[in-house]
Amino acid sequence: MWLVMFFLVISVFTCAAKAGLGANISDPCPSVCKCTPEAIIRCNRAGLSALPAEIAASTVSLNLSNNYLRILSPNAFGNLTSLHSLWLDGNSLSFLAPGTFLALGQLRELHLSGNSRLTSLHPNAFRGLRNLASLDLSHCRIFEIHPLLFSHLPSLERLDLASNNMRYVPRAFGNLSSLATLSLEGNHIEALGRDSLRDLEALYELNLRRNRIWIIQTGAFAKLLRLGVLNLGHNHIADLPNRLFDGLIQLKTLHLEANRLTGVGCAFRQLPNLRSLYLNNNQLSSISPSAFARLTKLRFLHLNKNNLSSLPARLLAQLPGLKHVFLAHNPWQCGCDLLWVSRRAASSGGTVEGLPCALRPGASAACPPPPELGPEDECGAADAGGTPGPHARPGRLLPAVVACLAWGLARSDASPAAF
Numbered sequence: 001m002w003l004v005m006f007f008l009v010i011s012v013f014t015c016a017a018k019a020g021l022g023a024n025i026s027d028p029c030p031s032v033c034k035c036t037p038e039a040i041i042r043c044n045r046a047g048l049s050a051l052p053a054e055i056a057a058s059t060v061s062l063n064l065s066n067n068y069l070r071i072l073s074p075n076a077f078g079n080l081t082s083l084h085s086l087w088l089d090g091n092s093l094s095f096l097a098p099g100t101f102l103a104l105g106q107l108r109e110l111h112l113s114g115n116s117r118l119t120s121l122h123p124n125a126f127r128g129l130r131n132l133a134s135l136d137l138s139h140c141r142i143f144e145i146h147p148l149l150f151s152h153l154p155s156l157e158r159l160d161l162a163s164n165n166m167r168y169v170p171r172a173f174g175n176l177s178s179l180a181t182l183s184l185e186g187n188h189i190e191a192l193g194r195d196s197l198r199d200l201e202a203l204y205e206l207n208l209r210r211n212r213i214w215i216i217q218t219g220a221f222a223k224l225l226r227l228g229v230l231n232l233g234h235n236h237i238a239d240l241p242n243r244l245f246d247g248l249i250q251l252k253t254l255h256l257e258a259n260r261l262t263g264v265g266c267a268f269r270q271l272p273n274l275r276s277l278y279l280n281n282n283q284l285s286s287i288s289p290s291a292f293a294r295l296t297k298l299r300f301l302h303l304n305k306n307n308l309s310s311l312p313a314r315l316l317a318q319l320p321g322l323k324h325v326f327l328a329h330n331p332w333q334c335g336c337d338l339l340w341v342s343r344r345a346a347s348s349g350g351t352v353e354g355l356p357c358a359l360r361p362g363a364s365a366a367c368p369p370p371p372e373l374g375p376e377d378e379c380g381a382a383d384a385g386g387t388p389g390p391h392a393r394p395g396r397l398l399p400a401v402v403a404c405l406a407w408g409l410a411r412s413d414a415s416p417a418a419f
């Protein structure tokens with residue numbers, strides 16, 4: 001009993017000592033919050049329905065996440081000119097008054113995710129945030145973004161708009177000349193127009209996973225000369241026109257898994273830096289013999305879970321960087337072509353996984369040596385930009401027309417009059 005008391009007294013003393021040593025006695029700490037000497041104030045999960053009074057003007061980091069805040073008074077953060085990071089995620093904010101953050105010229109990161117009543121934002125909501133580098137607006141219910149909303153954020157590098165209700169790519173990226181990472185994952189986007197992404201010249205990572213994209217206009221990626229990672233997985237893409245990925249000269253990783261692709265033609269010709277290509281979980285049943293011929297840096301190729309029964313003998317020849325090819329869960333029909341494919345992959349140091357026939361004993365004895373590789377290139381015409389390659393579909397005009405229609409529709413029922 002005495003021992004317990006003793007430890008209690010000791011720990012109370014250590015606490016008091018810590019608080020006294022570091023914190024500035026003249027800086028008040030709101031009673032429901034925890035304040036540290038480094039000017040970090042944590043008021044998260046404190047049941048707050050209004051901002052606590054008396055937050056020290058020297059505060060550098062303020063955590064208000066997971067409370068019940070519904071509105072912020074216009075001058076709520078008027079004194080916090082030293083603030084570097086502000087957490088307002090997991091509240092019930094439905095509106096951000098223009099100029100709410102006007103005084104926060106030093107703010108670097110702003111977290112607003114999980115405010116599920118936030119459906120649209122005033123074009124001046126973010127005025128004053130001239131040093132903001134990271135903005136998280138994910139998991140709200142945003143369906144419309146005003147073209148000028150982000151125009152006050154010249155330093156923005158990271159923008160998260162995942163899991164909202166957007167039906168088209170917002171036309172609001174005009175001034176984001178530093179933006180390196182953009183997520184639009186988990187929205188309801190159906191189309192990428194030629195100009196949807198044209199201003200994002202510094203972009204390195206673009207995440208469009210889990211949307212409903214089925215139309216991409218050729219040229220959509222033409223300005224993304226620095227893009228390293230493009231995620232188009234889990235969409236409704238059925239067709240890859242030949243020049244679709246033009247411009248992506250730095251692209252290293254391309255996700256196209258879980259779409260509705262049935263064939264691969266000559267779309268992957270202009271990707272000289274591609275290392276990982278995800279084509280798994282589609283319905284691929286044919287691949288052009290020259291589909292991957294120019295991907296000299298390709299290391300990982302994912303073709304598992306498709307409808308492939310064979311592969312062209314020359315498909316994986318002359319890919320010196322190849323490390324792993326994933327082929328499991330396809331209805332393979334073992335033949336010499338498949339054996340040659342896996343031998344050629346192996347001769348450049350690559351490992352083929354999930355191809356049952358190549359491992360069958362005696363398989364090689366039944367097949368003649370692979371044929372010499374001729375100079376033929378089924379995609380040559382496609383590269384020249386002239387006649388379409390063998391797998392290109394007719395009627396390229398139709399999707400473009402439909403895209404325009406979808407665009408108009410999306411814009412007309414999302415009324416900008418709300419602003």
Ligand SMILES: *[C@@H]1O[C@H](CO)[C@@H](O)[C@H](O)[C@H]1NC(C)=O
Nearest residue numbers: 022023024025026027039058
């Ligand atoms: C403590 O607060 C006073 C008055 O606001 C200020 O002059 C002083 O620099 C502060 N000291 C620290 C360590 O923050």
Ligand SMILES: *[C@@H]1O[C@H](CO)[C@@H](O)[C@H](O)[C@H]1NC(C)=O
Nearest residue numbers: 042044045061063065066087
């Ligand atoms: C703020 O609080 C949330 C939990 O409510 C936590 O996940 C987050 O890491 C905190 N941020 C900081 C900087 O402490």
Ligand SMILES: *[C@@H]1O[C@H](CO)[C@@H](O)[C@H](O)[C@H]1NC(C)=O
Nearest residue numbers: 053054055075076077078079
């Ligand atoms: C801001 O600081 C001034 C004095 O420096 C004070 O009168 C005012 O109440 C403060 N405002 C807030 C919102 O804390």
Ligand SMILES: *[C@@H]1O[C@H](CO)[C@@H](O)[C@H](O)[C@H]1NC(C)=O
Nearest residue numbers: 147148150151152154174175
């Ligand atoms: C973009 O920034 C420039 C100056 O940096 C400014 O003149 C221009 O008005 C801004 N554009 C928008 C759409 O805000």
Ligand SMILES: *[C@@H]1O[C@H](CO)[C@@H](O)[C@H](O)[C@H]1NC(C)=O
Nearest residue numbers: 262283284285286307308309
């Ligand atoms: C799988 O490919 C075969 C031709 O190889 C085709 O007849 C069949 O319809 C395809 N199945 C699916 C589900 O695409």
